[in-house]
Amino acid sequence: MGLHQRIEEAIERVLAASTGAGPEGLGRAMRYAVTPGGARIRPTILLSVAAACGEDQPELTDAAAVALELIHCASLVHDDLPCFDDADLRRGKPSVHVAFSQPLAVLTGDALILKAFEVIAGASTGVEGRGLKLTAHLAMRSGAPHGICAGQGWESETEIDLTAYHKAKTGALFCAATQMGAIAAGQDPAPWEDLGSLIGEAFQVADDLRDALCSQEELGKPVGQDDLNGRPSAVAQYGLEGAARRLDDILAGAIASIPSCPGEAALAGLVRAYADRIVPNAVRALRPVPGE
Amino acid sequence: MGLHQRIEEAIERVLAASTGAGPEGLGRAMRYAVTPGGARIRPTILLSVAAACGEDQPELTDAAAVALELIHCASLVHDDLPCFDDADLRRGKPSVHVAFSQPLAVLTGDALILKAFEVIAGASTGVEGRGLKLTAHLAMRSGAPHGICAGQGWESETEIDLTAYHKAKTGALFCAATQMGAIAAGQDPAPWEDLGSLIGEAFQVADDLRDALCSQEELGKPVGQDDLNGRPSAVAQYGLEGAARRLDDILAGAIASIPSCPGEAALAGLVRAYADRIVPNAVRALRPVPGE
Numbered sequence: 001m002g003l004h005q006r007i008e009e010a011i012e013r014v015l016a017a018s019t020g021a022g023p024e025g026l027g028r029a030m031r032y033a034v035t036p037g038g039a040r041i042r043p044t045i046l047l048s049v050a051a052a053c054g055e056d057q058p059e060l061t062d063a064a065a066v067a068l069e070l071i072h073c074a075s076l077v078h079d080d081l082p083c084f085d086d087a088d089l090r091r092g093k094p095s096v097h098v099a100f101s102q103p104l105a106v107l108t109g110d111a112l113i114l115k116a117f118e119v120i121a122g123a124s125t126g127v128e129g130r131g132l133k134l135t136a137h138l139a140m141r142s143g144a145p146h147g148i149c150a151g152q153g154w155e156s157e158t159e160i161d162l163t164a165y166h167k168a169k170t171g172a173l174f175c176a177a178t179q180m181g182a183i184a185a186g187q188d189p190a191p192w193e194d195l196g197s198l199i200g201e202a203f204q205v206a207d208d209l210r211d212a213l214c215s216q217e218e219l220g221k222p223v224g225q226d227d228l229n230g231r232p233s234a235v236a237q238y239g240l241e242g243a244a245r246r247l248d249d250i251l252a253g254a255i256a257s258i259p260s261c262p263g264e265a266a267l268a269g270l271v272r273a274y275a276d277r278i279v280p281n282a283v284r285a286l287r288p289v290p291g292e
Numbered sequence: 293m294g295l296h297q298r299i300e301e302a303i304e305r306v307l308a309a310s311t312g313a314g315p316e317g318l319g320r321a322m323r324y325a326v327t328p329g330g331a332r333i334r335p336t337i338l339l340s341v342a343a344a345c346g347e348d349q350p351e352l353t354d355a356a357a358v359a360l361e362l363i364h365c366a367s368l369v370h371d372d373l374p375c376f377d378d379a380d381l382r383r384g385k386p387s388v389h390v391a392f393s394q395p396l397a398v399l400t401g402d403a404l405i406l407k408a409f410e411v412i413a414g415a416s417t418g419v420e421g422r423g424l425k426l427t428a429h430l431a432m433r434s435g436a437p438h439g440i441c442a443g444q445g446w447e448s449e450t451e452i453d454l455t456a457y458h459k460a461k462t463g464a465l466f467c468a469a470t471q472m473g474a475i476a477a478g479q480d481p482a483p484w485e486d487l488g489s490l491i492g493e494a495f496q497v498a499d500d501l502r503d504a505l506c507s508q509e510e511l512g513k514p515v516g517q518d519d520l521n522g523r524p525s526a527v528a529q530y531g532l533e534g535a536a537r538r539l540d541d542i543l544a545g546a547i548a549s550i551p552s553c554p555g556e557a558a559l560a561g562l563v564r565a566y567a568d569r570i571v572p573n574a575v576r577a578l579r580p581v582p583g584e
Contacts, residue, residue, distance in 0.1 A: 022437020145314020
């Protein structure tokens with residue numbers, strides 16, 4: 001079974017067990033927020049690191065991957081709310097508050113966060129130590145002062161600590177992905193922080209590049225000068241080609257940071273495949289093909 | 293040290309460790325949402341049940357009590373939002389979205405939920421099994437389909453399952469209080485469900501009575517007919533005196549439901565004191581003094 005199918009099946013098991021009882025609208029909204037999914041990048045990384053670390057508790061690993069994706073989906077539902085991004089669309093369909101209601105969108109986010117911890121606890125019998133480490137880690141990377149809540153919270157400040165902002169807003173759940181993969185496999189998570197952090201940085205730069213190219217092509221705006229929504233951007237800082245070079249450097253650093261382990265080569269392959277996926281096509285034309 | 297002081301000190305330790313780093317506004321909003329507190333009824337019940345069960349892990353018990361209160365405070369912050377109750381005041385001061393902003397209110401609720409699980413995990417070293425049971429229990433009683441998120445979610449339904457609604461909306465966190473107290477002390481939580489459930493029911497009926505008396509005295513509306521905000525009410529169902537009798541019956545049932553344990557008598561005393569606190573003064577005049 002491929003990773004993608006494994007993730008979808010694990011998510012489906014959790015949703016099937018969680019809906020049915022309770023208020024019907026909330027149950028439907030929770031399912032709507034989680035399926036059909038996006039690329040499932042974070043749980044894919046988690047499962048890949050767990051495999052590279054010699055995964056021996058597949059049920060716990062599945063639970064960790066699902067929990068991480070539930071938190072990610074919850075953050076999207078809340079970020080889309082009118083008081084934040086006021087986004088009407090998400091993954092090509094109406095966002096949860098548009099399709100259901102604002103109250104149900106707030107509750108859906110809350111309920112998905114809570115479900116994440118229920119799922120981990122439910123899969124930890126016999127491996128309680130790992131279960132609690134996963135719980136602590138997921139909560140820390142999701143909340144405040146170091147998680148994605150803090151990242152979003154920085155946007156309410158008049159002076160932003162940019163490093164802390166990016167680390168929390170984008171990096172935190174990628175660090176959770178690599179480190180929870182290690183924890184689920186019974187390994188020390190510390191050596192896996194850099195990989196998560198660098199993947200998060202790459203994701204951020206790729207996103208900035210996509211925004212800038214979209215501005216250029218679709219909006220006709222000059223590139224490398226404006227700062228969409230007032231947020232800092234790698235393109236504004238380094239220019240388009242500079243940002244593309246920086247993306248290459250970060251991805252090379254990510255691969256170099258992979259700790260020695262049985263699945264090291266496979267994991268490097270995954271990061272390369274992931275890089276191919278996140279680098280906008282228009283950016284490829286900008287940079288020399290490295291080493292080919 | 294009294295229970296109240298013990299709870300406040302435990303909450304303060306968590307807040308002190310959680311703020312300082314991260315965005316300043318979110319940190320302040322989290323503290324604002326949690327202090328100064330209300331009656332801290334849920335953590336008081338939790339600590340009392342733990343003591344009655346022969347508490348042997350005070351740090352874990354403190355963590356469970358704080359976690360439960362954080363979830364309760366988070367639910368108040370989200371319930372006060374304009375899309376739900378649109379409440380400008382809470383505990384005599386502006387609600388979080390008024391004092392800070394809607395984005396910070398959403399984030400504060402999210403971050404407090406996450407902090408709850410971080411706190412339990414952080415206190416579970418050496419008692420991992422109990423820590424995971426506390427996690428599972430708190431998540432189940434707070435989320436959906438059986439927790440307070442589901443309770444709130446019922447309000448978005450056209451047809452409400454009244455029993456499920458009350459059980460989830462008010463009862464769930466009282467069940468969490470009694471059962472998590474037992475778990476923290478290493479005991480089976482099952483025999484403690486009835487006590488939590490009955491305290492929750494008493495709380496609901498007392499609340500209905502208070503609403504009805506407030507309507508009569510302050511709003512000049514007839515009592516026992518209207519249904520404030522379209523929500524079901526014990527007063528509408530039984531009338532004022534009937535609801536007062538029902539409250540007595542529920543509280544007697546709660547005391548009778550306390551499982552045999554070393555601290556049984558002390559716990560019964562606590563429920564009686566709690567009853568005195570929640571029963572509106574005007575209701576006392578309505579009922580015969582039982583057995584005195």
